[in-house]
Amino acid sequence: MDPLRHNTSSQSVKDTSFEVEDVYEDDELTLQQSNSFAQADVFPLQEQRPTVSLSSRDDTKVAVDQKAPHRSSSPTHRLRLSLNERQLRAVTFPLQSQLQILAGPGTGKTKTLISRVIFLLSQGVHPSNIIVTTFTVKAANEMRERIAAMVGPSVASRLVLGTFHSIARRYLIKYGYLIGLPTGFQIADETDALHFIQSVMKEVDPESDKNDCRHARNAISNMKSRAIQPSSLSALEYTTQEMMQVYSLYQDKLAEANFLDFDDLLLKCMELLRTNPLVVSNIQAVLVDEFQDTNIVQYQLMKLFAARRSNITIVGDPDQSIYAFRAAESTNLMRMRQDFQDTSVVSLEENYRSSGHILNAALAVIQQDTERIQKTVLPNHDEGHLPVFFPARNPYIEARHIVKEIQRLIDLSCGMLKPHDFAILVRSARLTRPIESELTKAGIDYRIVGGFRFWEREEIKLLVNYLVVVKSRRSPALLDIINSPRRGIGSVMQAALLNHANAYQVPIWDAIQRAIDGQVRVNAKVRASLKQFVDIITELQRSSSERPGRYVGCSMGKRDGFEGAYPIFLCNST
Template sequence: MDKLLKKLNAAQREAVYHQRGPLLILAGAGSGKTTTMATRIAYLVAKHRIRGENILGLSFTRKAAGELKERVEKMIAETSGPEFAKGLTLSTFHALCVRILRARASEIGYSPDFTILDEKDQGDIVKSILRQMKLDDRKFDADLIKFEIGQAKNRFYSPDQARDFFLESGRLPEDYAIAAANVYEHYQERLAALNAFDFDDLLFQAVRLLEKSDAAREFYNRKFQYILVDEYQDTNPSQFRLLRLLTESHDNICVVGDDDQSIYAWRGADPTHILEFGKHYPGARTITLDQNYRSTSTILDAANEVITKNRKRHPKRLWSENGQGEPITNLIVEEDRAEAETVAEEILRRRENPDHPRRWQDFAVLYRSNPQSRLFEEALRMRKIPYKIVGTLSYLDRREVKDTLSYWRVIQNPKDDASFRRICNWPARGFGKTTLEAINTSALANGTSLFEACEEAVKDDPNGENLSAAKSPGLSPKAVAAVRAFIELIRGMRADLDSTPLDRSALSDWGKRTLAKIRVKETLLEEEKDDPALAERRWENALELANALGQVDIEGARAETAEYADLASGAKAALRASAGDLTTVGVLSKFLQAMTLDPNEDDDEDDTPKDEVTLLTLHGSKGLEFPVVFMVGAEEGYLPHQRTIDGTGPEAALGFDEERRLAYVGITRAKTHLVISRAKFRVRYGKKVPRLPSRFLEDIPKSLLLVQDESEAPEPTTAEAKEAHEAKVKDFMASLRSRLQGTP
């Protein structure tokens, strides 16, 4: 253990030594927080003999949880022995909530085999409710309403409470807010009927369950005697409430975070959780990690000057022993296209510098909004510079992957209507829209799932006579045959799964057999008959799922199943029986759960680093670092965003604080060199629109900047920029009124 401790600085060691009581670790950017957290857990095990099963570590993404788990297990193996890591829970908030809900979902009216809906399934349900309520989808946007429902859940507002929240938030017009509240109520009813949760429900319903069940709450308080939370500044009210419930009988909670990097208020994150930690947990100790191991002093000095302008924050100032480094380049160009061209040329120049050659992967281009990437893509492509865009279509969003997962979901849980709808006619089998509508009508009339309605529709009497005409009017003989074929396909694959040995290789083979039975490869070849190479890539995507199924953590699933049985010991016998033994269906359920969680995480199927320039948003850059960073579009309207500039009242002031934190995050991604660029004009619909430099750029001392002005045009005045913006708003409002009135 001493060997590990010697690698830490004094503040990090203090954080590790702290044993009991609440602890806030203020970890500035690049200050080694993951190493500190991992060492703290290893120290609890080695020095205080805390059992692994009594420690809970929570992160926001699978990647972060996986990295922490890997480090902790290695440290524990070195200091105590690998067996001492047994039972350690290092997971995301949502994965923990799934474990809680699987164990006792029946207490809030759900079955433990519930389905977790993805983004598309949620959107489809909202759209169907809008149609049912006869609300004009040209006026009421389903994606916006879905987002607002998620916001309400993150703040732990029920449908009854959400109406006031929607009205008071000011984000929606009154009629929109009322419509959103009504849709929310119907949406929850629909989810309950489907025995399904959406992503935000996992937190919402787990908190609801723990608040209701004394036994469940007491169980988890006994189990998790030491809790560590990463990125605490990003917690929303539901997550905060969950942590309070898990520490009801003790206060051994250690939270790690940085209020200066709280940039997710739009997703429900509340920075007051970290700012007022001592108020929520009296007697809390605070330890600040302010030594930065990533950046040069010049970069940190700039970041410090920007962030100190915020009003409410824990005082801290990052410092480094990495040397002063180069000045920050302030690149000024005339137009947006010139900005992209100049950045691309600068990347080429720096990569080919004989004194300090770089790899493509050393460079990152950070922007405020995704549409800004287009010109940079063009400039890089023209110069044959390899690049990747983070945050575009992920592996799990590819159709062949979503369709295969939907098949497996229906195999695991035939009552999953959302997945059923997606795959009942993929590949095409004559189970079209008319047939689905007839089945849906039958399901609604009889209160069953779509799968059960199909079973009823093709059921034969004892004499073998088909009864579908009476049970599902409107189904033709051809449709009945298609429905029967689909039902038999699902039943056959489920029977195959039930008889498959509980073994990784056998599970992978089962996955490959399902792909063959569904005829995935043949279907993709037909869909992409003009591009066989694309068909092959899509087939490889589907095949990768079967390979991934063979990597599932069977022992982890077995431990969770034992936990469910333990927690269910006071519940009804049926639940105890279902929780007792691990089956192949249970392993598939765990795999599908992992595939559904963290929908916002970048799920690139190939984690091998590639030598290419990275393009990503400022939000997406959090937690990453690059030797050379280009922070582009440093202008009013981008950073801070125009929405914040146009806002009024206290909310607008809080918005500026968050925009400043976003600028701080961007600056602190750079290790050795930072270029902050801006254009004096941006071309919009063929017109040059004047732009002003970002107020955050103005906060950086001139002594830290090397100005590189590539433009001969004079700087636009504030009056010119204001006039251009007002004209743009006027044109937009006229266009919006025209669209709502249905005029061309």
């Protein structure tokens, strides 16, 4: 409900990140003795008292009669029974408190967080007064679906649930005018942001390239993630005069076009809440998932969301903090304990995912960090098989060992195990080539999850096409590579070359040579680009007669902008 209005709110705010329409009336929730979150049904350890009954506009009550028989079969009762002792303690922790739930992998942190939301609803907290932040949009959607399955979609849709960015956007759309934010602002995605940066870099440094622009974009984003504004850059010794200028001009161009980048969403929301705390005065509880991956701005936003009642629950695992390169600060755990002296900690210790030996191996590695927050993880399963460490001399021996082990296990199971029962994890996508090669040789079907097979990747297909043209300049693959990476030979110029080749019955390569010689009308810039392309192919043809094909691929990858445009090449993957 709108904290700045006391009457019925009918304002519709469409947020594509939430895919729900925030339309409701203040009196939609009424106090009743019988409701879907009756404490006797959900959490019998709590004292019974009248609680909130939630109903949708179509008058379909999401309610369970406390007097109804077979109450133990209700979803909420099953949820309570599924919680272990520590999870139940975290879920039913008193309101008006600060709670850190330290949850290692496989300890049921998502279920605990969802159950905490259900508990808050059972205590009479209106869903629109609960903020739940997640790390990704996917996680937010999954959490909303799981909550909706328990309490109904009409209740789940009223939760303020999403990423920090989507929640910030939601508040800025509705209340941005309070800080002078123009209506109808647009959000600059990474592509838009790079275009703005490129425009600025041309003014500041005409000789800058795409790599310089990416570096500037990352540096600005990193500074924004630590709440560093252009006006405060002079105090930072490591900041160059050029970077100060780029950052300032970048912000000016965003403002002129009425754009906010992703980092600005958080900074503007922080400004809004600091100057207008009444905007979130209705918030009774704030829950944060993946807390170890929050940066300083997100931490400050969490405090501002909870400023009125300081009811905060965070879930995190400092051992899984891997986003320091995005300015994430696992030290926010200790910062929270300093800012809120009464912070309580509940550690979820039972792991429901891995065997005992896997957990012991993982702990043996992570416990070498002497500065980590000490916590224990106990296996819920048996010890299982011992992990095997195989030190291979090179990636190809490693790949052969992996494939032979898969074949051995399939044979031992008499065919009960199939290829789809095995998973191979790699640190980087570029490391799959030797494994893919060995799997293909062995006739084992496989699929790449979250990416393309090695030979289907854009940069690899491009590299192969170059090698094909090096072998034969008459190959039709020539038109596929003539402007890759971009060198100003666009579709219009390619069509002109093709028309000339067809008209005079000559290969495309000859048409290119004629354009360089002035027999085909092209401007000086295109002529220079065509000559550069011909020089590349000619040099690679000369090299191919003296060096192996792998050398040709590597030398190509390191020149003419390839490395910046396509960072993964054959020479980098062996």
